[in-house]
């Protein structure tokens with residue numbers, strides 16, 4: 001069969017021709033030849049850096065193909081993710097677009113594998129060949145993709161459980177996968193209804209909820225509502241990347257904003273950050289979902305968002321009611337990734353002497369110190385790699 005014959009468009013999906021340069025077509029043709037795929041259909045999504053296509057296997061199973069664009073320009077602004085990543089120490093050529101996108105595709109594949117190993121809901125990683133990533137399709141039996149969290153029609157009662165699920169997922173991503181997503185938002189999360197109760201057992205046995213009793217265990221466990229699937233992990237960074245905490249903070253900010261606008265009792269950015277990064281909790285109770293439930297109950301009433309704070313369309317300015325003073329300080333703080341990076345007792349003593357002790361926000365998570373602006377200034381004058389010692393080992397040669 002010819003490749004063209006098997007690459008048809010579905011009528012109301014965008015045309016696929018634009019990114020399929022000859023070399024990419026050959027890769028797809030070979031995949032069809034090997035029986036990995038049977039046909040490639042139209043676009044599910046067209047993006048700046050990649051397009052996603054729907055495909056079928058010979059067994060009529062659905063697949064998603066993420067095909068990275070090989071134009072050099074679109075990957076330029078990805079430099080900040082690459083800088084400081086030990087996985088990019090070698091072989092990342094900024095001048096060869098095919099090599100560059102290949103690295104991104106392979107990285108997404110490896111990151112998906114880590115998520116899958118940790119039992120995080122995500123597309124199943126299947127194969128990567130140059131700029132083409134083959135993965136499981138998150139969608140219905142007819143081949144329609146599940147909506148992004150942003151567009152999904154979700155019953156209001158389901159939001160608190162989804163929030164808790166997501167915060168625990170971010171924690172798991174951090175500690176078990178050793179990754180920070182770095183582009184997490186309602187755009188890179190799919191809301192998917194599983195056909196039947198799943199074997200994924202990261203599912204909580206109970207969920208924190210304000211209206212106790214309205215969200216029950218059965219709601220979380222099965223078909224009554226869907227679950228969140230994490231996608232788009234090509235730019236995810238190692239948890240010891242020099243900017244990992246900045247990325248994590250902005251991931252959490254997106255999550256806090258999204259759910260607080262929907263009336264969910266959220267942790268607030270600062271507490272969410274602590275919850276995610278804390279190595280082990282003080283309490284004997286080690287189940288993160290239980291700890292989260294407790295943390296949510298501990299939040300002082302006056303800092304909790306109410307539906308009154310929520311703009312009618314759920315979007316408007318100032319709707320982020322979790323942005324308390326504490327959070328706004330936290331937002332302006334530079335978060336160093338390692339103690340060595342910034343710990344400067346003399347400067348801190350000077351700050352104390354000036355009566356500015358309150359500016360020093362120390363937070364013991366996994367060996368980090370959080371401070372305000374003066375640190376930010378120091379930091380901005382440096383390039384990340386100049387002061388990054390490669391984490392615990394600091395040993396460039398070893399792997």
Ligand code: ADP
Pocket residue numbers: 044045046047048049050051052064066123135136137138139145146147148187188231232233
């Ligand atoms: P981009 O880099 O373009 O943002 P994404 O990985 O976020 O790429 O994918 C773009 C869109 O394609 C997603 O928003 C989602 O709608 C769809 N998509 C991606 N992966 C899958 C998948 N495995 N199953 C179903 N739809 C997917």
Ligand code: MG
Pocket residue numbers: 187188232
């Ligand atoms: Mg995306």
